[in-house]
């Protein structure tokens with residue numbers, strides 16, 4: 001995995017105190033570039049110039065500690081828009097905690113295949129819920145399930161389109177197969193969407209734009225930086241990293257997983 005950059009996570013308290021005292025913006029912001037999130041002090045005086053960032057977060061899978069670390073790293077502020085690519089829940093240690101943060105932060109997300117599966121399981125009689133999903137479903141409240149059930153298949157933002165897994169290039173969004181929106185990784189030789197990670201071409205490599213698409217779902221491929229498609233699933237729950245893309249700069253930031261919470265599907269298939 002290459003191309004990851006990490007922002008300085010801490011601005012010294014001394015610097016903040018100084019800024020508050022003189023009430024002026026700092027750094028690039030002061031020079032009008034607007035790349036840097038303004039401090040609370042600068043917002044007061046320069047509210048009309050606040051850079052409204054869009055922060056898109058890759059597959060969290062219940063990794064709430066890493067999500068907190070990424071949130072701090074991004075210095076998410078009230079002028080920012082926070083959006084997730086889905087697969088908020090399952091596999092990791094704290095799915096309910098991730099959804100609680102979504103609510104508290106007023107964040108949005110598209111629906112991932114695991115989010116959809118959690119909702120589907122809630123509708124089944126308990127004995128019909130697959131064994132590996134029982135603990136997850138039991139950990140989620142009615143409020144949590146309602147949040148997951150309400151997630152859209154895509155989100156069209158002013159700075160791009162967010163889907164969980166991918167799209168078939170050349171086909172209108174409304175005509176895409178909902179299953180593929182949540183599950184595809186590649187295109188086969190006929191240009192059809194496929195969930196296969198092992199064969200075919202990454203769909204993002206074949207996607208010609210012009211709209212920027214942000215997506216997740218393909219941990220094995222890692223960070224995907226195509227001209228018009230950015231894949232943000234860097235396998236946090238498998239011990240990789242949790243990654244966000246900050247728009248409009250397209251800056252990639254990430255934090256390491258505290259540990260591997262589950263084996264990769266590669267490892268499972270080898271067992």
Ligand SMILES: [Mn+2]
Nearest residue numbers: 087112113217
């Ligand atoms: Mn997924």
